[in-house]
Ligand SMILES: Nc1ncnc2c1ncn2[C@@H]1O[C@H](COP(=O)(O)OP(=O)(O)O)[C@@H](O)[C@H]1O
């Protein structure tokens with residue numbers, strides 16, 4: 001912890017001999033100011049010869065009744081550094097230690113953490129101020145500080161997997177990193193996970209990791225190592241179930257991963273690649289090969305998704321028989337468990353049963369100290385049929401518009417998106433809007449106006465999170481794409497707040513147990529009070545994250561600072577709308593928790609003295625309204 005001593009900028013200081021204020025000082029963690037009139041120079045002219053700084057240790061006071069006092073001094077390594085660079089031991093810091101300095105500023109390097117500092121001047125006057133203990137370690141661990149309400153997810157691929165690239169994304173606002181098990185090897189993904197963990201530990205981020213399963217979707221194989229291939233109008237391409245392991249497929253030949261493909265497809269069907277990015281018409285079937293004519297030209301990407309249409313409907317009878325979680329997916333899930341990922345996203349969910357099955361598997365297998373949440377990807381007409389049941393048993397949902405748009409009519413996608421977002425909010429489950437948000441930025445440094453409007457629409461709907469796919473995984477401008485999401489979200493959120501365009505959704509009561517019902521009501525009331533009192537922030541102290549999630553569900557106007565002792569819960573909360581999660585050990589003493597968290601946020605410049613805040617705790621099930629001291 002560092003303490004700055006320098007003249008107080010306030011003119012309204014009472015003329016006590018030494019009056020200290022705590023302020024945030026840009027490059028230091030805590031700052032203390034002496035009043036102008038009584039700067040060290042004035043002290044000298046007032047014949048004050050010595051200034052002593054006394055530190056109380058909060059940790060001891062929590063255990064014993066009387067706080068122990070520790071005089072700062074050279075014996076515990078504390079020094080005082082004057083603005084002109086001299087270091088003096090604190091216990092001998094006399095006024096002469098500040099030779100003629102007009103500003104009389106000084107930096108005190110406090111070797112121990114404390115909660116209260118006393119300034120004693122020549123034993124004539126003592127002023128003590130509360131300095132809430134925030135350790136360097138706590139500040140470091142809780143490094144990120146954005147109050148953006150909409151969370152951002154980046155799919156990690158070859159364009160974003162190096163440590164420095166991940167770091168740039170984290171500092172650009174990435175809350176969750178998604179790895180798609182459809183691509184890359186487990187070794188490759190393990191390295192990405194390691195880099196993200198390192199980033200969190202070293203730089204204080206809470207980037208969560210979402211592992212997305214491949215699912216039993218029908219997709220193309222690799223393109224013999226090529227990053228893409230172009231299909232032109234009228235060209236004949238071969239789609240085949242033959243595999244080309246170890247050798248490159250012949251020109252214009254694409255492997256299909258689904259054994260039943262040649263049997264299921266009929267001449268005249270339309271083959272849609274990647275939700276319609278390229279289209280073919282089936283012209284002939286020859287053994288394992290299906291000959292197709294390109295009718296909508298475009299770029300084919302490795303392992304792109306395939307759907308086939310007949311008479312204006314997607315053909316999915318056989319597809320519907322495929323398991324949602326394939327044998328490869330189970331191996332990937334075991335990999336996710338051993339790597340302690342935070343979320344597992346399940347592709348092509350058709351019913352609630354598969355999610356229940358996976359959740360019980362995870363509960364039995366997950367390692368201590370981690371709990372993996374399951375995100376249901378809504379991307380097929382089957383998932384829409386059982387939408388509410390699926391969302392009720394999942395921990396969150398993803399509107400996977402890429403595949404969804406290949407299974408339902410394109411013009412239905414926007415209204416389906418809105419319905420899923422609203423339903424998730426009602427059921428208190430985080431919801432992600434995914435795919436093609438800034439698709440053109442895979443190739444270009446600026447998005448289209450329509451893409452920015454699409455992003456804005458999802459922000460207006462107050463979805464918890466927006467997701468980048470190819471833009472961050474293999475595009476040319478991952479950081480720029482993220483910055484567009486960030487700035488557009490911030491702008492729209494601000495506009496909504498300023499113009500008071502809040503979506504006043506009538507929230508149903510969803511809790512089942514009595515205790516939960518109380519928490520839910522407390523959060524509803526706290527959010528409502530926060531809006532009508534126009535408070536600056538809501539503080540929530542939550543062990544498992546439930547109170548924090550209830551608050552997020554209310555979408556209050558002010559930011560919600562959530563404190564939890566669990567690093568795992570902190571990362572999970574990082575997906576939720578409006579929550580700014582911190583990890584901090586706290587005690588049952590609410591007063592001490594408040595002081596410590598106020599100090600942390602003051603040091604981070606996220607709140608300031610005088611701010612009106614509401615504090616909610618799942619330990620006391622209480623609401624407190626107070627001013628930041
Ligand atoms: N781990 C990876 N290795 C190589 N390429 C990847 C990886 N992850 C994503 N990509 C590329 O980024 C594109 C978009 O990512 P994503 O949306 O996750 O995949 P898809 O749409 O193929 O399911 C992919 O089609 C692929 O080209």
Ligand SMILES: C=C(OP(=O)(O)O)C(=O)O
Pocket residue numbers: 180182212305347379399400401402403404434435469
């Ligand atoms: C996110 C999606 O899924 P995937 O990238 O796995 O195809 C989607 O289809 O929109």
